Amino acid sequence: MSGATSKLKIMLVFKEIIHRKFNFLMGLLAMITIVALVVAFYTITKATQDETRLLTRNMGFNxxxxxxxxxxxxxxxxxxxxxxxxxxxxxxxxxxxxxxxxxxxxxxxxxxxxxxxxxxxxxxxxxxxxxxxxxxxxxxxxxxxxxxxxxxxxxxxxxxxxxxxxxxxxxxxxxxxxxxxxxxxxxxxxxxxxxxxxxxxxxxxxxxxxxxxxxxxxxxxxxxxxxxxxxxxxxxxxxxxxxNSTIADARENQRKMTDKYFALLFPIILIICAIWLGSVAMGNVKDRTHEIGIMRALGFSAWKISSLFLQRAIVIGVVGSVLGFALGTLVSMNLGPKIFNVTMVAVDPVFNLLYLAVLLGPLFAVLASMLPIVWAVNQDSAKLLNEH
Amino acid sequence: MISIQKITKSYTAGQNQVTALDSIDLTIAISEFVLVKGESGSGKSTLLFVLGGMLKPSSGGIVVNKRDLFSLSEKERAIYRAKEIGFVFQSYHLLPYLNAMDNILLLNKLDNIAISKEEVILIAEELGIKDRLYHKPSELSAGEKQRVALVRAMITKPSIILADEPTGNLDEKNTVEVLHYLKKFQDNGGTVVMVTHGNLADSYATRTVNLHKGKIKNKS
Incomplete structure (x- = not known):
């Protein structure tokens, strides 16, 4: 692919995003929500574990x-x-x-x-x-x-x-x-x-x-x-x-409890946000059926049309991950100590989560949007054009 | 040359089986300007979409320039449309968030197509819309939009233009201009298949095909 074609492709994605701001913002909100929740939960969990570690350490060798x-x-x-x-x-x-x-x-x-x-x-x-x-x-x-x-x-x-x-x-x-x-x-x-x-x-x-x-x-x-x-x-x-099993057990139980909460909440958050993101993607696809018909008439293959939707999902994934990380970290740093009574340690940003979010966020957004995209490119393009 | 052999296209609408095209045979030579006429629901647009490889017939075959269109893969048919077909529609079908220039340059996203802005400006100048190239469709008049669609259809130098009531939304002046450009395309060796209701195009066409309930009524 030439540089000019790539530029055109990106331009097309961004112009569409600006044109359908509301839909994009809804998708972004879903992405920010999931990343922020996961980041906040993980950051606070880590801080409470650090605090317990410090507390038990201060209680002495076990x-x-x-x-x-x-x-x-x-x-x-x-x-x-x-x-x-x-x-x-x-x-x-x-x-x-x-x-x-x-x-x-x-x-x-x-x-x-x-x-x-x-x-x-x-x-x-x-x-x-x-x-x-x-x-x-x-x-x-x-x-x-x-x-x-x-x-x-x-x-x-x-x-x-x-x-x-x-x-x-x-x-x-x-x-x-x-x-x-x-x-x-x-x-x-x-x-x-x-x-x-x-x-x-x-x-x-x-x-x-x-x-x-x-x-x-x-x-x-x-x-x-x-x-x-x-x-x-x-x-x-x-x-x-x-x-000294009293100290040790308290520490182990605390770790197990937070792990259990995370294991329970994470899939629920993931599923809700996937459905949310998928619905937003479906809304976007339905809004653009006419456009899909035009592109098919111009000679765009199903893959080329899919790639435009996939790039849009990637943009939502990347931007949402960065903003979600920032929001999740801010929330955990400001509200974490009050809600979870973290007093002895600072709630610090876990920057590894940012790298992970930027890698996995777009993948999640793409997977959540996949079904609507497949549906869209399999529509009868003649019918899509006739409907307009 | 386009050779349509016993094409039938039927589909289900609710509980009814509708036959949009009923065993049609038609041959269109290179550099013909064929008008397809008929009342609403006679199968005119369906015929055009079948010719463009966008709608697979229920039976029968179409050979375009010695290639059986529906023995090609979906990807190959997309390439066929990109290289050999130019579509012009009644409602222009321009992307609302791109200006006229970007709507035309959109074709650059297709493989092996490289259109320069200079080429676009050259044709746009000929069609009288050079100054309107950086406006979005919502800022253009109906005639201007259709001329943008014409530039988009012609700029890849296709061999066939399929036009679905391209003058349906235009006033007489713009209608004549659009027909003039289609005629010019034909004069330069291109083939035009145009669906229309009106009679203004009659004098430009080399032939008229009348459709009635999915069948060819007469060929003139």
Whole structure:
């Protein structure tokens, strides 16, 4: 096709659109509606999921990996396992890919008698390891060597402030932070860098727990804990997994619920808008039967006439997708937080949806218009001309 | 040459079977100007649409320039219309949203047809509508619209013009002008088949075919 012919074809489509503005606007409205609804629903769903992720993350790690031989009664009573394992278990864990989890943090805990009180020393690895090198914001603080963070109760009981120096195992440490009250055993905890505590307690390379956050993405059998236990038994038989299912279940249920709503609403929206768009296309085709007759008389083939209608549908699809994306994003950003109580995260535009909409929108518009177009080009052209 | 062999065209209207053309035999030589006359419903327009390959006869065959029209595929018949036929209708059949020039250049969308604006202007000048080319049909008079339709029909240099009451909506002056251009087309070797009610075209025609209830009553 020559450039001049293409230009003429486009000119023809646009002049017809301007001539039948109302019909075009109705088609555009249908397209904008479907894209805006899908975009708004997806964007808000994503924001609520992000918020839940953040909320559950703030509630703490939900996966704890401890030595396999740990006495669970002792573990629950003491709050950590007496036994230790090699910290290399973290390396082994980041290699398994069947369950999605993040923020792997190796820790070592030890209960000691200090200034006539029972306290807990906790060493925390400097870095949180992520599977496949993914980069996520840190859930827990990193403590420099030679420094400590002090639990709220300890700071109160011993009247210790930031900047003061305290001694453990004959070594001096500067208190760089006194923590707020959290209402748990963490209030009587002193936090060290992991390597420092390993040195102090002669437990180099040993940890008694790896904390992690499991994303609770559905696994093949629907039970990520079983999956994780199975995988871990293969790669690190020296460890076992405990999961806080209250946090995990809430998160999983929320995800399932939004997925269910989307799965239910999406086909309904799709069908309603397809019928709407198809009716608009039928209206356009019926308006243009005379034109179809003229074109047939001039020697236009059925395909050439169809292509004009298809191009019109593509224009509706592209323009409607772009405007629908903009509207859906605007609605979700402005009304989403009010309607869905999204408070902790910003509702951000999901630009991947724009690319997807611009690709799939025209295809949807073409499919919805197909039936009227086929009907139109199969009409008796002599009859169409005689009717006028 | 157009050879119509025992063409019958019937269709169902409600519960009735209507025979629009009833076993018609007709031969039209190259460069003839044939008038087709008859009362309403006699099958004149049906004959024209069958000749244009737009309406498939129920039986019989049409051979145009040694080709059996209805043994061609739909696409080939579209090409036949684009290249060999020029249609002119009583109600002009121009696209309302295109100006006169674009209505004519619309043919460029067809394969292997390349009409330049200069060619359009040349013929439009001859037909006296050069200054009206950039007006939409709604801004043109009946005579101007029909002349635009004539330019559109003639610009691809077809061998046959099929005209369905092209002067039906025109005053006498415009009627004579349209007939003059059709005659000129015939003089240049083209074939004209024109459906008409009136008698103004009689003097331009080489032959008149009278249709009555789908049959040829007499050929003169």
């Amino acid at each position: 996966v704890r990996i401890i030595p396999v031989a740990s006495d669970m009664n002792q573990f629950w009573l003491q709050g950590y396992s007496d036994l230790t394992m090699s910290e290399k278990v973290v390396d082994k864990m980041i290699e398994q890919k069947s369950v999605n989890y993040s923020h792997l943090t190796a820790t070592l805990h030890k209960r000691i008698h200090w200034r006539d009180k029972e306290i807990i020393l906790s060493g925390i690895s400097k870095e949180e390891r992520e599977p496949m090198g993914s980069n996520k914001s840190k859930m827990i603080f990193a403590i420099p060597p030679g420094k400590v963070y002090l639990g709220y109760e300890l700071a109160q009981q011993f009247n210790l402030a930031e900047g003061e120096t305290i001694t453990f195992f004959d070594k001096e440490f500067e208190v760089i932070k006194t923590l707020s009250e959290v209402g748990s055993e963490d209030d009587i905890r002193v936090y060290f860098d992991l390597a420092t505590l390993q040195d102090l307690t002669n437990m180099k390379g040993r940890v008694n727990e790896v904390m992690a956050l499991n994303c609770m993405c559905s696994t093949k059998n629907g039970d990520p804990l079983t999956e994780l236990r199975k995988e871990l038994a293969k790669i690190a038989p020296e460890a076992k997994v405990i999961m």
